[in-house]
Amino acid sequence: MSDAQGRALLIGLVGFIWPLLDATCAVVKDSRESRQPRVDFDESTVEHLCSGVQGQELLSALGRFVKEFTVHDGDFTVKEGIEESMTAGDKAVQDQELIPVPQQVSKAEPSTTEYLSQTIINQVHQHVFNEMPIRMLAFDSEGMQLRLVERSEIAEQIKSRISEKDWAGLTEYESRDLVKELGKYAILSHTWFRGQPGDVVYDDWSKRESNARGNSKIVKFCEVAARSHGVVYGWMDTVCIDKSSSTELDESIRSMYRWYRQSHVCITYLADTSHIPDMHRDAWFTRGWTLQELLAPKNMAFYNKDWTFLTQNDGPKETITETGRVEAGVFSIKITCNTFPEVAQSQIFQATSIETGELSMCFKDPALIPISRVFQLASRRNVTREEDKVYSLMGLLGTSISVAYGEGLPAAFKRLVREIMVIKNNFLDVFNHSEAHQLIPSSISKYENRFPLFDQTSLRKSTELHAFRSIEPISMTHLGIHVPVFLVPAFRRSIYREHILSGACAHSINVARPGYDGTFEYLLLEKNDISAKFISDYSTVKTRPYQAYEYDVIYCGILNFWKFGDGYRTMNRWLFVSVAIPSHNARNLSDIDVTRMKQLTGPLGLSWASSPNHYDISEQELTKWGMQVTTLYLQ
Numbered sequence: 001m002s003d004a005q006g007r008a009l010l011i012g013l014v015g016f017i018w019p020l021l022d023a024t025c026a027v028v029k030d031s032r033e034s035r036q037p038r039v040d041f042d043e044s045t046v047e048h049l050c051s052g053v054q055g056q057e058l059l060s061a062l063g064r065f066v067k068e069f070t071v072h073d074g075d076f077t078v079k080e081g082i083e084e085s086m087t088a089g090d091k092a093v094q095d096q097e098l099i100p101v102p103q104q105v106s107k108a109e110p111s112t113t114e115y116l117s118q119t120i121i122n123q124v125h126q127h128v129f130n131e132m133p134i135r136m137l138a139f140d141s142e143g144m145q146l147r148l149v150e151r152s153e154i155a156e157q158i159k160s161r162i163s164e165k166d167w168a169g170l171t172e173y174e175s176r177d178l179v180k181e182l183g184k185y186a187i188l189s190h191t192w193f194r195g196q197p198g199d200v201v202y203d204d205w206s207k208r209e210s211n212a213r214g215n216s217k218i219v220k221f222c223e224v225a226a227r228s229h230g231v232v233y234g235w236m237d238t239v240c241i242d243k244s245s246s247t248e249l250d251e252s253i254r255s256m257y258r259w260y261r262q263s264h265v266c267i268t269y270l271a272d273t274s275h276i277p278d279m280h281r282d283a284w285f286t287r288g289w290t291l292q293e294l295l296a297p298k299n300m301a302f303y304n305k306d307w308t309f310l311t312q313n314d315g316p317k318e319t320i321t322e323t324g325r326v327e328a329g330v331f332s333i334k335i336t337c338n339t340f341p342e343v344a345q346s347q348i349f350q351a352t353s354i355e356t357g358e359l360s361m362c363f364k365d366p367a368l369i370p371i372s373r374v375f376q377l378a379s380r381r382n383v384t385r386e387e388d389k390v391y392s393l394m395g396l397l398g399t400s401i402s403v404a405y406g407e408g409l410p411a412a413f414k415r416l417v418r419e420i421m422v423i424k425n426n427f428l429d430v431f432n433h434s435e436a437h438q439l440i441p442s443s444i445s446k447y448e449n450r451f452p453l454f455d456q457t458s459l460r461k462s463t464e465l466h467a468f469r470s471i472e473p474i475s476m477t478h479l480g481i482h483v484p485v486f487l488v489p490a491f492r493r494s495i496y497r498e499h500i501l502s503g504a505c506a507h508s509i510n511v512a513r514p515g516y517d518g519t520f521e522y523l524l525l526e527k528n529d530i531s532a533k534f535i536s537d538y539s540t541v542k543t544r545p546y547q548a549y550e551y552d553v554i555y556c557g558i559l560n561f562w563k564f565g566d567g568y569r570t571m572n573r574w575l576f577v578s579v580a581i582p583s584h585n586a587r588n589l590s591d592i593d594v595t596r597m598k599q600l601t602g603p604l605g606l607s608w609a610s611s612p613n614h615y616d617i618s619e620q621e622l623t624k625w626g627m628q629v630t631t632l633y634l635q
Contacts, residue, residue, distance in 0.1 A: 124159055127183055134248060142227060185233035190217070193217075266297035266299065268301065273305060276347060288383035370465075399423060400419070421475065427466075465560050490555065491523045556576040571614050579600060
């Protein structure tokens with residue numbers, strides 16, 4: 001037992017025993033006249049008792065008991081253990097006549113938190129056990145006297161720091177803010193040391209000083225947190241997670257995003273950086289877990305390899321206006337976002353491609369970052385365990401799946417996508433990737449070449465793909481993705497170019513055919529009278545070739561369309577898949593057997609830059625343009 005541990009134990013014993021002794025002395029017969037004047041129980045008294053001979057003897061006796069108990073592996077009763085660890089003097093005291101203790105003991109002096117209402121006590125416990133990490137580093141205002149503390153102890157510390165003067169007269173909301181202020185903490189973002197000795201982990205806490213490099217990181221983090229950011233709690237993933245507990249590890253991984261988001265400040269340690277112009281080369285920007293650690297915190301401060309301050313997101317403020325609608329009318333909310341100075345932002349962009357607008361959107365709500373963009377950023381980062389490419393994104397995507405190391409990246413990714421489709425109202429952006437033949441990609445790397453044409457970063461809004469809800473539920477089944485599509489015919493150029501008059505063709509697309517190298521060009525019709533006549537003539541064979549060709553007509557299955565009035569609306573930017581009926585030679589383009597449809601491609605993007613922002617088509621017009629709305633099972 002160390003001196004610090006022994007001292008803490010003695011202080012606890014004195015605090016417990018003192019009121020009992022005081023009450024006992026009060027009822028001893030004939031003792032009132034001889035009783036010494038009462039001594040108040042204060043810090044100076046505790047110091048005297050703990051440093052005196054009696055305190056040292058008590059500590060020595062406790063030490064002998066603990067040692068004896070350890071040697072016997074606890075295989076004896078408490079009574080036997082106590083007797084065996086007693087000295088002769090201890091036994092002599094035990095043999096003396098005991099002072100009778102009354103049944104009704106006088107109340108001890110009130111604790112420092114008895115004046116708190118149950119409301120604020122509940123608020124403390126709710127905040128600590130639901131909003132703060134499982135275990136934290138606690139230190140003084142200089143970042144010294146480090147200890148690892150659990151939630152229960154943190155709650156008691158916060159309650160003891162609420163004075164009656166601070167609490168009296170506060171409303172429920174004000175007291176909740178007070179609790180948050182007293183529980184504020186710093187959180188560390190860093191890359192783990194490579195090689196030996198590495199970082200100090202939870203199991204090595206008691207012997208951390210034997211690892212000078214690892215211990216230095218802990219000490220410096222706590223000093224910076226306390227002296228520069230005014231907190232007395234800190235969290236870092238090395239020593240604050242007991243990874244031997246699968247339950248604790250699972251909770252920590254699921255909660256980590258929230259812990260970073262709710263921290264008072266995220267202290268980011270760049271171990272490879274000396275000056276701001278070097279930031280973009282730091283390994284911190286390449287690791288998988290640090291993506292959420294960059295996007296989640298509202299306040300972030302970068303420090304170099306010597307723990308010298310580099311920069312913080314306290315640069316020019318940006319105001320984002322959010323509008324909404326209630327029964328009384330339209331309302332707007334202005335949100336002021338922290339931004340990095342331009343020189344630091346340019347380094348972040350160079351390292352990650354993340355723009356200033358995207359960081360501002362994250363400050364407001366990280367859910368505004370499109371799903372496919374999050375996947376794209378993650379695909380460029382490295383992890384030690386492949387499943388971490390998925391687990392590290394749960395918080396950013398607002399999902400929660402169980403941690404199952406060993407399942408592999410494909411299985412973890414599929415579970416994540418399935419969870420996104422279950423819990424989110426809008427998730428079309430999941431299909432915004434470059435997989436050639438599948439709607440759900442086989443790998444997160446397929447998002448590297450996503451289509452950015454649906455992003456609205458300049459407006460500080462999420463993707464255009466989530467502007468409206470799908471007309472029917474989209475689900476993952478054993479047959480594929482069950483999804484509604486808006487089918488628009490496209491005609492193979494080499495066959496129909498002589499039949500389609502000038503003014504009817506609006507755009508062309510290149511689509512790969514199964515079993516063939518290269519692509520074929522297909523023509524899309526403009527929405528006008530010339531195109532309507534071509535469709536009408538097609539049904540009477542006037543514009544159809546004499547010989548039927550396989551895949552002479554295909555369909556763009558548009559995914560981003562919505563119900564609008566008595567018809568449908570689609571934007572002038574399409575996210576679509578190509579489908580067709582082999583050997584198709586139907587006379588009515590809008591009356592086809594969709595059960596024979598074959599998927600030709602994965603998702604494709606198309607922008608009609610010179611057209612209106614959207615197209616509206618009524619139910620009656622679908623046949624006129626050879627279109628159809630249906631549902632398909634896509635792979």
